[in-house]
Amino acid sequence: MGGVSAAALLSGSAFAEKKYDDGATDTEIKIGNTFAYSGPASAYGVIGKGIDGYWKMVNDQGGINGRKVKFITLDDGYNPAKTVEAVRQLVEQDKVFCTFNILGTPPNTAVHKYLNHKKVPQLYVATGASKWGDPKHFPWTMGYQPDYNTEGQIYAKHILASIKDAKIAILMQNDDFGKDYVDGFKKGLGGETNRIAKIASYEVTDPTVESQIIQLKDTGANVFFNVATPKFAAQAIRKAADIGWKPAQYMTNVSASVAAVLKPAGFDNAQGIITAAYLKDPTDKRWADDAELKVWRDWMTKYMPGANQADANYVYAYSVSFLMHETLKRCGDALTRANLMKQASSFKKFRVPCLLPGITINTSPTDFYPIQSVQLEKFKGETWDLFGEVMSAEST
Incomplete structure (x- = not known):
């Protein structure tokens, strides 16, 4: 029997021994994140509040394998320096088991190396930058949503296929978020990058992007690619309408919220905008009885x-909380950080509620991109209207 007692065998504990890292006990799992509850990206603050509401529901239902989830969320104002302070607090003082859905490309970049050095999972980050899928160099970090690079390629290919003599103007947030989209977009254009008439960038600390939109209109472009976070995306749509610029408009998925972007921009100004979706939109009538x-x-x-x-x-x-819930559930009583990453990297065609039909979660030890498919949609009336097929990175 190799030294295992008969009592241990009878109780099953020889096989199902409880194992814990920091942040996990018999009664609790502690997870944390930082979010922009203030500052230029505060429109996203509702996500942090929604995540908090999700864990309240889980705890009301008895927790995960009998353990309650303690969710600690801190405001970093979308400021990377504040993210560093807050994440150090979460890891070194609060002793969280993992971080979950930290918001934003610059904030996540600021703690990327630190969390990997500490071997603390940085799971399902709230950014689609392509760097979150690099298990070889950063085995403790995984994204969630489709990566910006792929999304950018899909827009570029759609423009080339559907707009005659496309002349393209781009508004870009001047950070890794903006650069990732534009790099993918250029990749999608292939040998036709000369179709880009101008790229105007802005800083997240800028009050408005109005002068950039005037510059872009002056190029005579007939296509506008709006690579901006919600506040600036809405400003750009409104300003283009105010100055009578009527290009074909493409906008990134991260700013596709009807309530946070399209309504403030003015529904009349937003007609015909195209974006890529992977989630069901709550304003789309087709899901009324879903x-x-x-x-x-x-x-x-x-x-x-x-x-x-x-x-x-x-x-x-x-949807992202549902995936985190399932990942923690699959850990059973082996609540180690290594096992958490093992579970996160072994999803096969897993259905998360509210993903579009035909889109599932797929990961492996060498594939840290959970969602790699999107479907294009066009803004019509006061809601989005899906069209075409579900497309993946491979099918671009």
Whole structure:
């Protein structure tokens, strides 16, 4: 028997021994993140609130394998220096088991090396930068949403296929978020990058992007690619309309919320904008009787009372939390950080509620991109309208 006692064998503990790293006990799993509850990206703050509401529901239902989730979320104002301070606090003082869905490319970049050095999982980050899928160099970091590079390629290919004599103007946030999209976009254009008439960049600390939109219109471009976070994306759409510029408009998925971007921009100004989707939009009538969104609406009503159910950021919060919930559940009683990453990297065609039909979660030890498919949609009336087929990185 190799030294294992008969009592241990009878109890099963020889095979199902409980194992814990920091942040996990018999009764609790502690996870943390930072979010922009203030500052230039504060429109995303609702995601952090939604995640908090999700864990409240989980705890009300008895927790995960009998353990309650303690979720600690700190405001970093989308400021990387504050992210560093807050994440150090989460790891060194609060002793969280892992970080989950930290928001933003610059904030995640600021703690990327630190978390990997400490071997603390940086899971399902709230950014689609392509660097989050690099298990060889950063085995403790994994993204969630489709990566910006692939999304950029899909827009470029759609423009080449559908717009005659395309002359393209780009508004770009001047950081890794913006650069990733533009790099993918150029890749998608292939030998036709000379179609880009101008790229105007802005800093997240800028008050407006109005002067950039005037410069872009002056190029005579007939296509506008809006690579901006919600506040600036809405400003850009509104300004283009104010100055009578009517290009074909493409906008990144991260700013596709009807409540946070399109409504403030003005529905009349947003007609015909194209974006890429991977989640069901709560304003789209086709999902009016959808079973998954009905469950989501019931959850919203109970755990997010008074919140705007037209804000797709809450759908994102629910879906990414569902995946984290499942990942923790699969760990069983082996709540070690290594096992958490092992579970995160072994999903096969896993269905997360509110993803578009045909899109599933797939990961492996060498593939840290959980979602690699999107479908294009066009803004029509007061909602998005899906068109075409589900496309993946391979099919671009």
